[in-house]
Amino acid sequence: MIFAGIDIGSNTAKAALIKDNTLVGTRVMPTGYHHLKAGTRVFEELMQQTGLSRSDIRTVVATGYGRASIDFADKAMTEILCHGAGACFLDPDIRGIIDVGGQDSKAIALDDQGHVDNFAMNDKCAAGTGRFLEVMANALEVALDQMGDVGLTADNPAKISSICTVFAESEVISMIARQEKRENIIAGIHDAAAARVAILAAKIRIRGPIMMTGGVAKNPGMIAALEKRLNQPLIISPYCQETGAIGAAVLASRM
Amino acid sequence: MPDNPVAPPKIKAAKKMRDLMTTYYLEALGAAQNNRQVAWITSGGPVEPLVAMDIIPVYPENHGAMIGSAKMGEDLCAKAEDMGYSPDLCAYARSDIACAVVKGGPIGGLPKPDMLICCNNICGTVLKWYEIQARYFQVPLFILDTPVCHTGYTPEIADYVKAQVNEYIAFLEQVTGKKMDPDKMNEVGRLSYEGQRLWQQVLNTTAHKPSPMSAFDAFFFLALIVTLRGTQIAVDFYKELIDELAQRIKDGIGVVPNETFRLLWDNLPVWHRLKWLSDRFSAHQACLVADTYTSAWCSALTHIDENNFLDSMAEAYTRIYLNIGVDQMAQEVLKMIRFYDVNGLVMHSNRSCKPYSFGQMDIMRIVREKTGIPVLMIEADMVDPRYFSESQMETRIDAFMEIVKHKAGRS
Numbered sequence: 056m057i058f059a060g061i062d063i064g065s066n067t068a069k070a071a072l073i074k075d076n077t078l079v080g081t082r083v084m085p086t087g088y089h090h091l092k093a094g095t096r097v098f099e100e101l102m103q104q105t106g107l108s109r110s111d112i113r114t115v116v117a118t119g120y121g122r123a124s125i126d127f128a129d130k131a132m133t134e135i136l137c138h139g140a141g142a143c144f145l146d147p148d149i150r151g152i153i154d155v156g157g158q159d160s161k162a163i164a165l166d167d168q169g170h171v172d173n174f175a176m177n178d179k180c181a182a183g184t185g186r187f188l189e190v191m192a193n194a195l196e197v198a199l200d201q202m203g204d205v206g207l208t209a210d211n212p213a214k215i216s217s218i219c220t221v222f223a224e225s226e227v228i229s230m231i232a233r234q235e236k237r238e239n240i241i242a243g244i245h246d247a248a249a250a251r252v253a254i255l256a257a258k259i260r261i262r263g264p265i266m267m268t269g270g271v272a273k274n275p276g277m278i279a280a281l282e283k284r285l286n287q288p289l290i291i292s293p294y295c296q297e298t299g300a301i302g303a304a305v306l307a308s309r310m
Numbered sequence: 311m312p313d314n315p316v317a318p319p320k321i322k323a324a325k326k327m328r329d330l331m332t333t334y335y336l337e338a339l340g341a342a343q344n345n346r347q348v349a350w351i352t353s354g355g356p357v358e359p360l361v362a363m364d365i366i367p368v369y370p371e372n373h374g375a376m377i378g379s380a381k382m383g384e385d386l387c388a389k390a391e392d393m394g395y396s397p398d399l400c401a402y403a404r405s406d407i408a409c410a411v412v413k414g415g416p417i418g419g420l421p422k423p424d425m426l427i428c429c430n431n432i433c434g435t436v437l438k439w440y441e442i443q444a445r446y447f448q449v450p451l452f453i454l455d456t457p458v459c460h461t462g463y464t465p466e467i468a469d470y471v472k473a474q475v476n477e478y479i480a481f482l483e484q485v486t487g488k489k490m491d492p493d494k495m496n497e498v499g500r501l502s503y504e505g506q507r508l509w510q511q512v513l514n515t516t517a518h519k520p521s522p523m524s525a526f527d528a529f530f531f532l533a534l535i536v537t538l539r540g541t542q543i544a545v546d547f548y549k550e551l552i553d554e555l556a557q558r559i560k561d562g563i564g565v566v567p568n569e570t571f572r573l574l575w576d577n578l579p580v581w582h583r584l585k586w587l588s589d590r591f592s593a594h595q596a597c598l599v600a601d602t603y604t605s606a607w608c609s610a611l612t613h614i615d616e617n618n619f620l621d622s623m624a625e626a627y628t629r630i631y632l633n634i635g636v637d638q639m640a641q642e643v644l645k646m647i648r649f650y651d652v653n654g655l656v657m658h659s660n661r662s663c664k665p666y667s668f669g670q671m672d673i674m675r676i677v678r679e680k681t682g683i684p685v686l687m688i689e690a691d692m693v694d695p696r697y698f699s700e701s702q703m704e705t706r707i708d709a710f711m712e713i714v715k716h717k718a719g720r721s
Contacts (some may be wrong), residue, residue, distance in 0.1 A: 174709060
C-alpha cells in the first residue's frame with residue numbers, strides 16, 4: 056500500500072511517497088504561480104521517478120499554504136501536524152521542531168507520544184523566514200545556497216538591530232557602504248533571523264531533541280546561529296525540506 | 311473540511327437591537343437641536359451619573375467597533391497616520407481622532423461633545439486620546455484615575471477613587487448648571503445593576519450544550535449594556551433576549567450546527583473579520599461559546615450595592631477585568647473554562663490593545679498547566695485590517711483545531 060503527501064509551500068512544492076512505513080521517494084520543485092499545477096506536476100514527476108502510477112497510490116494528503124488547491128487530495132492538513140508526523144517518522148525521539156520555510160517560521164512541541172501538543176508561528180512580519188534570507192542574499196549578491204558557508208567564515212559578526220526585513224535590508228546596505236566584510240554581515244543576518252526563531256521556541260518552551268526542518272535547514276550558517284541561541288544541537292535530516300510532505304504521506308497512511 | 315449544514319434560525323432580538331441602537335444614535339446626533347448635552351465617555355467609564363443628569367453618553371470605543379465592523383478602519387487609521395499619529399497607537403484612538411476631523415465612518419462621525427469623561431480603568435491610552443479631543447473640541451475633560459488593583463482593593467485606593475467620584479459629580483453639576491437628584495441617581499443605579507445582572511444571565515445561557523448563541527453574538531448584543539447601561543431600555547431588551555435564548559435551549563437550537571467543540575475567546579473581537587472567523591470555526595463544528603471581553607460589563611457585579619450605587623461604584627469600576635493583576639485575570643479565565651466547559655482557548659493578541667494583550671503569554675502558560683487544554687494565539691488588530699493575514703490565520707486555526715480534535719479523541 057502506497058501513500059502520498061504533497062506540500063505546497065510559498066517557494067517550493069514537495070511530494071513524498073511511503074510504503075510499509077518506509078520512504079519510497081521524494082521530489083522538490085519551485086511552486087510558481089499556480090498551486091494546483093505545481094502540485095500535480097511534482098506528484099506526477101515523483102511517480103515517474105519511482106515507476107509508479109496513480110492507481111498504486113491509496114491516499115493523498117495535501118499540506119502547506121496551497122493545501123486547499125490540491126483537488127485530487129483526499130484530505131488537507133496543516134503543515135504543523137505534517138511536520139510533526141514527518142519529523143517523528145524520520146526520528147521517533149524528536150520532541151521539538153523548528154521549521155523555517157519561505158514565508159513562515161514555526162516552533163512545534165510534541166508530546167511523549169510524538170503528537171503535536173503546541174505550536175507558535177511568526178506574525179505577519181517576514182523577519183526570521185526564508186524570505187528574509189533571500190532578500191539579504193540579493194542585497195549582498197551571494198547565491199542563497201552559498202550564504203550559509205560564507206557566513207561561517209566570519210571573524211567578527213555584524214550586529215543587525217532591525218527586526219523588520221525592509222529596515223534590516225537598509226541596515227545591510229549601509230554596512231555594504233561602510234565596506235563591512237560580506238561574511239561578517241551574513242553572520243549578523245543569520246544571528247538576527249535565528250533570534251526571531253528562537254523566540255518562537257521559547258514561547259512554547261520546546262524540549263529536545265529538536266529537529267530543524269524546512270528549506271532553511273540547508274543553510275549551515277543558520278543552523279549554527281540557531282544552535283547557539285537554543286543552546287543545543289539541532290538534528291538535520293537529509294529530507295529537511297521534504298519533512299512536511301513525508302508527514303502528509305504518514306498521515307495519509309493512518310487514514 | 312465538513313460540508314456546511316443548514317444554518318440554524320437567526321436570533322430574532324437582533325433586529326430589535328439594531329433599531330434600539332439606531333434610535334440611540336439618532337437621539338445623540340440630534341442632541342444639540344433638543345437642547346441636550348452630550349458627553350463622550352470611555353467604555354469602562356461610570357456612565358450612571360450622566361444618565362441621572364439627562365446627559366447623553368456617547369462612546370468613541372463603541373463607534374470604533376462600528377467603524378471596524380463596517381470595514382472603514384483602514385482608511386481612518388491611515389488618515390490619522392497622515393495627521394502624524396503613530397501606527398502603533400490604538401486603532402480606536404486613531405479612527406476616532408481622524409473621524410472627528412473628516413466626519414467619516416458609518417454614521418458620519420459622532421455628535422460634538424459638550425464634555426469628555428475619561429476613566430483609565432481600561433487603559434492608559436485614553437488619557438492622551440481624550441486630552442487631544444478636549445483640545446480639538448475645546449470642551450472640559452474629567453479624568454477618573456483608577457489605580458490598577460494588582461492584588462486587591464486597598465483602603466488607600468478606596469479613599470482615592472471615592473474622592474474622585476465626588477469631584478466627578480461636582481464637575482457634572484458645574485458643566486450642566488444643575489444639581490444632581492439623588493433619587494434619580496439611585497434609580498439609574500438600580501437599573502444599571504439590573505441590566506448588568508441580566509447581561510450576565512444572557513452570557514450564562516451559552517453554558518448549555520449546544521450553545522444557543524456564540525461569543526460573536528455576544529459581541530453584537532454587548533452594545534446595549536455599554537451604551538444604554540442604567541436605562542429601562544437595556545433592562546427590557548435583555549429580558550426579551552433571555553426569553554428567546556431560553557426558548558432556543560428548550561427547542562435544542564445550537565448556533566453552530568452539530569456543535570462538537572467549545573472554545574473560549576480572549577481579548578476584543580477582530581471587528582472586521584467576525585463573520586470570517588465565525589465561519590472558519592463553525593466549519594470545524596467549533597463554537598466560541600464565551601469570551602473574557604463581553605463579561606467585563608458585568609464582572610464587577612459583586613462589588614456593587616444596588617441600594618447604594620454611587621458609593622459602591624468606585625470599587626466596581628476600579629476592579630474590572632482589565633484593571634486587575636495577571637494572576638487574577640488567569641483565575642477569571644480558569645473559572646470561565648470550567649463554567650462553559652470548553653475544549654480550547656483562543657487568544658487574540660491585539661495589536662491595538664496593549665493592556666489586554668500584555669500578560670497573555672503568562673495566562674496561556676497558566677491555563678495550559680492547570681487545564682491542559684490547547685491554547686491558540688493569533689495576532690491581529692480589532693479595527694486595522696493591515697495587521698491581518700488571512701492565509702496565516704487559516705493555517706493557525708486549522709492546526710489548532712487538529713490538536714483540539716486529537717485531544718478530544720476525534721481526529
